[in-house]
Each structure stands twice: as C-alpha cells, then as structure tokens.
Amino acid sequence: MTVPAFAPAVSATREAELLATVPTGLLIDGRWRDASDGGTFDVHDPATGATLATLASATSADAVAALDAASAVQAAWARTAPRERSEILRRAFDLVTERAEDFALLMTLEMGKPLAEARGEVKYGAEFLRWFSEEAVRDYGRYLTAPEGTNRILVQHKPVGPCLLITPWNFPLAMATRKVAPGVAAGCTMVLKPAKLTPLTAQLFAQTMLDAGLPAGVLNVVSSASASGISGPLLGDPRLRKISFTGSTPVGKRLMADAAQNVLRTSMELGGNAPFLVFEDADLDRAVEGAMAAKMRNMGEACTAANRFLVHESVAEEFTRKFAAAMGALSTGRGTDPATQVGPLIDAGARDDVHKLVSAAVDAGAVAVTGGAPVEGPGYFYQPTVLGDVPNDAAILREEIFGPVAPVTTFATEDDAIRLANASEYGLASYLYSRDFNRLLRVAEQIEFGMVGFNAGVISNAAAPFGGVKHSGLGREGGSEGLAEYTTTQYIGIADP
Numbered sequence: 001m002t003v004p005a006f007a008p009a010v011s012a013t014r015e016a017e018l019l020a021t022v023p024t025g026l027l028i029d030g031r032w033r034d035a036s037d038g039g040t041f042d043v044h045d046p047a048t049g050a051t052l053a054t055l056a057s058a059t060s061a062d063a064v065a066a067l068d069a070a071s072a073v074q075a076a077w078a079r080t081a082p083r084e085r086s087e088i089l090r091r092a093f094d095l096v097t098e099r100a101e102d103f104a105l106l107m108t109l110e111m112g113k114p115l116a117e118a119r120g121e122v123k124y125g126a127e128f129l130r131w132f133s134e135e136a137v138r139d140y141g142r143y144l145t146a147p148e149g150t151n152r153i154l155v156q157h158k159p160v161g162p163c164l165l166i167t168p169w170n171f172p173l174a175m176a177t178r179k180v181a182p183g184v185a186a187g188c189t190m191v192l193k194p195a196k197l198t199p200l201t202a203q204l205f206a207q208t209m210l211d212a213g214l215p216a217g218v219l220n221v222v223s224s225a226s227a228s229g230i231s232g233p234l235l236g237d238p239r240l241r242k243i244s245f246t247g248s249t250p251v252g253k254r255l256m257a258d259a260a261q262n263v264l265r266t267s268m269e270l271g272g273n274a275p276f277l278v279f280e281d282a283d284l285d286r287a288v289e290g291a292m293a294a295k296m297r298n299m300g301e302a303c304t305a306a307n308r309f310l311v312h313e314s315v316a317e318e319f320t321r322k323f324a325a326a327m328g329a330l331s332t333g334r335g336t337d338p339a340t341q342v343g344p345l346i347d348a349g350a351r352d353d354v355h356k357l358v359s360a361a362v363d364a365g366a367v368a369v370t371g372g373a374p375v376e377g378p379g380y381f382y383q384p385t386v387l388g389d390v391p392n393d394a395a396i397l398r399e400e401i402f403g404p405v406a407p408v409t410t411f412a413t414e415d416d417a418i419r420l421a422n423a424s425e426y427g428l429a430s431y432l433y434s435r436d437f438n439r440l441l442r443v444a445e446q447i448e449f450g451m452v453g454f455n456a457g458v459i460s461n462a463a464a465p466f467g468g469v470k471h472s473g474l475g476r477e478g479g480s481e482g483l484a485e486y487t488t489t490q491y492i493g494i495a496d497p
C-alpha cells in the first residue's frame with residue numbers, strides 16, 4: 001500500500017493565507033508578544049514534514065509573567081456577573097463556528113487528521129463553549145436548616161483561582177475548549193500551554209476568545225519548546241491554585257507529584273487502553289461499524305481509541321473478517337485530500353512505536369489479517385491493521401497503541417470478558433456490543449472504566465462527564481461535573497436567625 005496520488009483540494013495559497021492569520025507570539029495580559037529571550041520553535045506538517053510556522057517559545061520568566069497577569073485580574077474576574085461570562089462563551093461558540101473551516105484546516109495541517117474529522121472536532125470542541133455558556137448561570141449552591149433545627153447552612157461555589165492548563169497534541173481544539181470554557185464559566189483565570197507539536201489551533205482559539213470579549217489577563221497562552229520550563233516554576237508558585245492536564249500517564253504522575261508541593265487541585269485526563277467487547281448476541285455489522293469509529297477516529301491517536309478487541313470465540317472469525325475488510329479498504333493520504341480517510345501519525349517516533357508493538361505481537365504468534373507495516377513515501381503513515389490470534393500476554397494489549405492497529409483476541413464466557421477488560425492499569429473508555437440490555441448493564445456495573453459505550457463506538461459529548469479511573473486519571477471534563485472541577489466549595493454557618 002502506498003500513499004495515493006496527492007490531489008490537493010485546498011490550494012497552497014489558502015493554506016498560506018490561513019497560516020498568516022495565526023498569532024505567533026505569547027499571549028500575556030491580552031497582548032501577543034515575543035519570548036523574553038527571543039527564542040522560537042517550528043511547527044511541522046506531519047504529512048510532508050514541511051515547516052508550517054515559527055512560534056515564540058516561552059521561557060520560565062514568560063510563564064511567570066503569564067501567571068502575574070492571571071493573578072492580577074483573578075479577583076476582578078471572579079466578581080463579573082455569571083451572565084457576562086456566559087455571553088463571552090456564547091460569542092466564542094458563534095465565532096469558532098463561523099471560522100469552522102479555518103480551525104478545521106489548521107488542525108489538518110498541524111496534526112494530520114483528515115479534513116472531515118477535523119470538521120467533526122470543531123463541532124465537538126465548540127460545543128464545550130456552548131455547553132459551559134449555559135452552565136455558567138446554573139452553578140447552584142444550597143441553603144438548609146441544620147439537623148438540630150437551629151443553625152442554618154449556606155453552601156456556595158467560588159472559582160478555584162488561577163489555573164495552569166496543559167493540553168496534548170492529538171485534539172488541538174477540543175482539549176483547549178474542554179478546559180478553557182469551564183474555567184471562564186467558573187470565573188478562573190488561566191495560563192494555557194498547548195502541546196508543542198500542534199499549538200497553532202490553540203493560538204488561533206485564544207485570539208478568538210479575545211475577539212469574543214474575554215478581558216486581558218483571563219487567558220494567557222505560553223506555547224513553548226520546553227514543557228517543564230513552564231510547569232516547573234508555575235507549580236512552585238503559591239499563586240497558582242490548580243493544574244488541569246491532559247496527556248500521557250507518566251507525565252501526569254510527575255505533574256501530580258510536583259503539584260503536591262502547593263496542594264493544588266488537579267484534574268488529570270491521562271492515557272487509556274479501551275476494551276471493545278463483542279458478545280455472541282451482538283449485531284456484528286453494527287459492531288464492525290462501531291469498531292471502525294472507535295479505532296480509526298484520529299488515526300487511532302485518541303485516549304478513547306479501542307485498543308483491545310475482545311470478541312466471543314463463536315463470532316470472532318466473522319467479526320475479524322468483516323473488520324479487516326473494512327480496515328483494508330481505507331485510503332491513506334494527506335488530510336487535505338478529500339479522498340483521504342486515514343492521515344499520517346504525528347511523527348516518525350510515533351510511527352516507529354506502533355510498528356514495534358505490531359512486530360512484537362506478530363513475533364509472539366499474532367497474524368496480520370490486513371496491514372502490519374508503515375506506508376512507504378513521505379510523511380508518517382501506517383497501514384490500517386487488524387491483528388488476529390493475539391496472545392493474551394502480548395504488550396500490544398497492555399500499552400496504548402496510538403495508531404491504526406486493532407488487535408483481536410477471544411473470550412469464552414461473560415466472566416472471562418469482564419476479567420480481561422479489567423486486566424489493565426487504565427480505566428478510561430470501554431465499548432460493549434450486545435443485543436441484551438440487561439447484559440450490557442450487568443457488565444457495565446462490573447468493569448472498571450469511567451466511560452462505557454453501549455453499542456456505540458463514539459461516546460464523547462460536551463454534556464457528559466468525560467474521564468477515567470485507575471491510571472487514566474482524576475476528575476471529569478464536560479457535563480455539570482466539568483464546571484465543578486473549576487470551583488471550590490465554601491460553607492457559611494449561620495447562627496439560629
């Protein structure tokens with residue numbers, strides 16, 4: 001399989017014009033500025049390796065300046081009317097929606113996902129702005145008479161304070177809106193550090209927030225080539241009150257340890273190893289359709305990506321055959337080509353890691369039913385791959401694959417399926433396919449995952465609490481739970497009136 005002939009649907013001029021609209025500086029106190037030492041870093045197109053833009057690279061001093069700005073306006077921002085914050089978010093939703101094509105193309109250029117998927121992420125990412133514009137005015141406290149019947153109890157929520165937000169490269173818009181929108185709704189000020197591989201979307205999003213009327217200093221953006229140079233000084237600064245991190249489990253653990261110094265509130269959205277369970281009574285065509293979505297969204301570079309396909313032994317052969325046929329028919333290419341269904345992986349290292357897992361599984365006895373190798377040519381493409389007969393102890397079933405590779409293994413009983421699903425340090429997303437609703441509920445009650453899809457391959461929704469258990473993290477994003485992550489609870493005891 002090779003990369004199909006490139007038929008550009010998006011002209012080079014359009015790409016250049018869009019890239020010219022992206023701010024390249026650091027956003028500190030409402031102004032885009034250069035790094036204090038003049039340093040920069042380049043952002044590349046993973047489909048071609050070409051340089052897309054050169055951004056200012058924040059230093060530790062810039063990070064502190066960003067926190068200075070956030071701290072200076074925290075008290076005033078916390079006092080703004082919830083309706084005002086709500087309306088800023090609503091305008092931001094409208095602006096992101098108006099600029100949807102720009103955001104989609106920008107994500108395709110810097111991250112590689114096909115344009116159709118990038119448009120899907122714009123819709124999903126924008127929904128957090130709309131959802132939290134609605135939640136901003138519905139943050140209820142409570143008032144009650146103490147059980148003794150004398151004193152009264154008043155409970156109210158307050159913004160937690162200045163937050164450090166760190167986002168990964170795989171969903172450049174949605175990971176930023178999922179944190180910034182509840183932060184704005186709650187009345188927090190923020191310092192955002194996007195991933196250095198895909199910061200352009202966050203840069204344009206931050207400008208959009210300013211265009212929507214967000215006051216200077218509320219959102220500061222410090223893109224940087226040195227992640228720890230940003231987090232180190234901020235986590236040690238007593239003015240910071242919270243860190244919200246989305247990324248890998250090892251980095252999350254390190255940040256949690258550092259955050260302990262100042263006893264910070266933490267939200268940790270970490271890695272996943274989602275099981276995709278297909279029971280003998282499942283609608284197999286529907287399961288294959290769901291498997292394609294759960295595996296191939298974002299080329300498999302998603303924390304929710306189905307990582308282990310556990311299929312009842314009586315239907316495994318048919319499921320694997322149909323799944324492999326659908327995977328083998330996908331076309332790989334640059335995301336700007338409308339014919340592309342699978343874009344490149346983020347970089348050469350990511351592609352090599354995927355191939356190492358596949359090779360080790362094949363050496364241990366797995367069979368590549370389709371795919372199984374990198375795609376030759378420029379860019380970091382990998383063949384959509386289905387592996388059958390994967391031994392239960394293969395590393396590919398334990399580690400996040402983060403690529404378009406689906407290992408299939410079998411189970412004999414419902415108890416086996418539950419045991420295998422739970423045999424992971426991770427507990428983020430999971431997917432169950434069965435026609436028996438009672439079985440679905442029974443299994444959901446016994447599996448240790450923060451999110452469960454019933455006959456559904458995509459479950460992310462701004463109105464739902466997204467998050468995991470075990471090494472997949474702490475806290476939830478989206479839903480009413482998403483706002484609570486950015487508030488602290490204050491109780492006022494009132495003497496018998």
Ligand code: NAD
Nearest residue numbers: 167168169194195227228231247248251269270271272303
């Ligand atoms: P990563 O952990 O390498 O990086 C995430 C962010 O942390 C980036 O901004 C990076 O620059 C920064 N970072 C890296 N090292 C740091 C350090 N020492 N100190 C401070 N910041 C540091 O992860 P990634 O490769 O960008 O993203 C992929 C990972 O993210 C996968 O494990 C995936 O499952 C996870 N993820 C989780 C969710 C979720 O909601 N649970 C969503 C998307 C991605």
